[in-house]
Amino acid sequence: MTHTIEKQLLPIIQKKLLSNSFVIAHESGNTKNSGPFSLENEIAYMKKQALANGAFTSHWVGGGGRIIQIAQTGKIQFGAGKLANPHAYAQVELARTTNLTWFQRDYQAYIWLLQKLAAEAGIPHTLNSGTTLSSKGIKTHHWISRHLGGTTHTDPDTYLLQQNISLAQFSKDLAKTNQTAPTPIPTVSKLNQLYHLVVKGDSLWSIAKTYHTTLTWLKMINNLSSETILIGQNLIISMEQPKATTLSQNDLIKLVQKKLKIEQDGLFGPLTKQALIKLIQQNNGSTIDGYWGPKTASKMRILKNRSTGQDVYAVQAFLLGKRYPLIGMPDSYFGLNTTQAVKKFQTTCGLLSDGIVGPKACQKLFS
Template identity: 55%
Template structure:
């Protein structure tokens, strides 16, 4: 399936890249913007605040794609150590609708693959150990591997809809297949019952995840967890 890319290029100067090695996968990280207008809200916000951060593309609203900056030039989305190597950076707007997410996810994967092919970048996810290793990378990979940023997207948001990193890699590298069941389906998650002294940070370390992911999986608005509370901690 092909998608139409609507171009709304901001009137901003973009520096030349050091090298076109990476395609960066993001998500908005904004739990307060999940309604039917979330895509337009994010694009409008970034247009007003591009001096702080901007990317090349946004995906959302049921599979819509909006390009707001030129590819092949520097975008400010993934920190100073990787921005100069990113041919394109793609943000995924959040939604509270399963059907909208499925449409958005398919467009997101399609766009990441298209941009990689366009720039002669391998359709591999999070391979290698530096900005010189070409491929599609998540913002979280950059945080862990390159540094200069501490974001963990899009891992937690994708996981909240049942898309693990293994599944995301499969879809990027081998092509899309049917999405998994809703994350609330019985047997989908390993559960943990909170005991005295435990924190989200400690549980994230124990189960190899992040506090942000645990909050998304359990629909927590803050860091408070209660003794006896049952939490989803890992997808099977």
């Protein structure tokens, strides 16, 4: 079964390959990033590195079977050392997770993608065959280190073994055909945690102040060794997400206003709406004036299940303000609860109740 490859291509120039000899299998190696947003956090970090002329690969897999492409295949990527990079058609990273169900779906997508890329490159999908540059096929980063050099990494061997996948099993799975696509994953909104999506101007100190917590707590629950945070990173704020049943409408709106850094009066009035529309405009590159108009609408992307971002947060907050309650606070993740709220809103407005926020839903919601 076919998987969807989400494209978030970097605005960078990639040089031509010397040959299409390999597809390289990696994993993040980041033991401190294995939560529900590990995929998004790894991609945010790698994009920053790539734009600073650092390391990057073509694809990431994680989040319960998601596949995201950030660089072109068939052109040089910088993920496996100077000797292998000019010969790697594609390089695939696997984000870590401590959720067994998510790993199983990640692994299925990983196998499917490696096979697909090998077919595109015209090379066999055998694993680690041979010992030289002429031995075409799928290679682990460890194989590159051992036989070509130019790098010392040994992934993804250890991580796969921790998940009870030996290299022999990995090789057998790559040799199979008709891999089964993963089933839908549990949404983040069901997890008993509260998150904050880092935006420009945020600091760990300001986030701690906003949520009435401490730097020490945020560093501990996010496994941070310093106070450095990245735009696009999702931080765990608390291990228990406030429920709509225990917080009043005014209290929930006050928390939204606190995030927006505006007066916390608990009323969903013009100032709150303008601040949320500014959030969207900052996200999509529109003129930041706080008003919903044709130019802002034209740049608004379509949002649906598993979308993430500040525009998702704004949609959730508007739904909350219009009394289509979510379970808990807006969290920038378009999960099951958000989908249900959108469907109710669409039904009320006489729109197709599909749970997808497109142009018509945006017009009704924001204007």
